[in-house]
Amino acid sequence: MISIVICSANANDLRLVSRNIEQTIGVPFEIISFDNSDGKKGICELYNIGRNNAKYDIICFMHEDIRIDTSDWGKLVLDKFAGKAEIGVVGVAGGGYKSLTPSGWYCLEYKSVDRYFQNLLQGFKLDDKDEILAYHNPYDQKISEVICVDGLWFCARKEILDEKPFDEDLLKGFHGYDIDFCLNIYGKHKIVVVYDVLMKHASEGNFNSSWLNEILKVHRKWTKSLPLTISDISDMELYDTEKAALKNLVEQMIEWKYSFYQIHRMLLTVGKSGKMPLRLFFKGYVHLVEQKLGIRK
The missing domain is CATH 3.90.550.10 (Spore Coat Polysaccharide Biosynthesis Protein SpsA; Chain A)
Known part of the structure; x- marks a missing residue:
């Protein structure tokens, strides 16, 4: 039933x-x-x-x-x-x-x-x-x-x-x-x-x-528990995955006309994770600045 x-x-x-x-x-x-x-x-x-x-x-x-x-x-x-x-x-x-x-x-x-x-x-x-x-x-x-x-x-x-x-x-x-x-x-x-x-x-x-906008709310709530995986993968693989995903998200948010502050806030949320190194936040922030200044790598 x-x-x-x-x-x-x-x-x-x-x-x-x-x-x-x-x-x-x-x-x-x-x-x-x-x-x-x-x-x-x-x-x-x-x-x-x-x-x-x-x-x-x-x-x-x-x-x-x-x-x-x-x-x-x-x-x-x-x-x-x-x-x-x-x-x-x-x-x-x-x-x-x-x-x-x-x-x-x-x-x-x-x-x-x-x-x-x-x-x-x-x-x-x-x-x-x-x-x-x-x-x-x-x-x-x-x-x-x-x-x-x-x-x-x-x-x-x-x-x-x-x-x-x-x-x-x-x-x-x-x-x-x-x-x-x-x-x-x-x-x-x-x-x-x-x-x-x-x-x-x-x-x-x-x-x-x-x-x-709704996904960002969910991630502010759960960031300290993420990432989660069913796989047995290395810390480097986790980091590389998140670095690539974060750079792509920064670019998508720019394309969707999010403000610098809004993207900055998203990056701060990512930086609060207890499972990933803080350098991930800095990588994302550098990418944001590069994109805003038109520096392409």
Whole structure:
């Protein structure tokens, strides 16, 4: 039995995904949906209301622009949790490295095969691209442990959500909630990606300054705990990954018209990490000055 929570911005998408769930889930369920087409409430607030109203022990949070293709997927989800008290979150896409440098659920500059794990059909609304099967299971596993999952679709135990709700005081928009929630429970409960529930996600996501503003909030909250990785890698590899990611972020923030002060504040947050040497902050700061002065290396 599964409670499904959806924050809706499009009534037709909600109608289609509700019909899809009914046809494919294969177990008793309820859909708790919210019409948020006016965007007046943040997704954390609505997800917490949904959690409070849910009557089943497993809650699935999902975007409405999804079509699930696997029959009886609800049975597969419940089986992942059954008799496995250590598993707290199940998703279909997730990252094995959460960078200190502000980022989404995976870090592009991390070169290990553990960078991401996923199985989904990825559609594109913003780019003129054909749908692709985004599959990456480097160890041919049935379940892969990760640091964070993608918020497009994930299931969690209600008892965990009751103890660790979404941070609606911090996050007022529609981004960062998945990373923040996972970091809040990481180390206490296992967060996993599964490969036997296949779905299509119609949108690739919109990564812009609105998205980054929420990510920066999440990183100010968790910087002393980052980076986190499931891999056994050297300190030098960690440093090189973060240095590359930080330089790329500085350049992206400049392109998105962030002020010198805003980028400076981001770098100060990175410098507060207890896991990385302070020289990483100075490398980032030098790169910022070079970019502002037009010095290219």
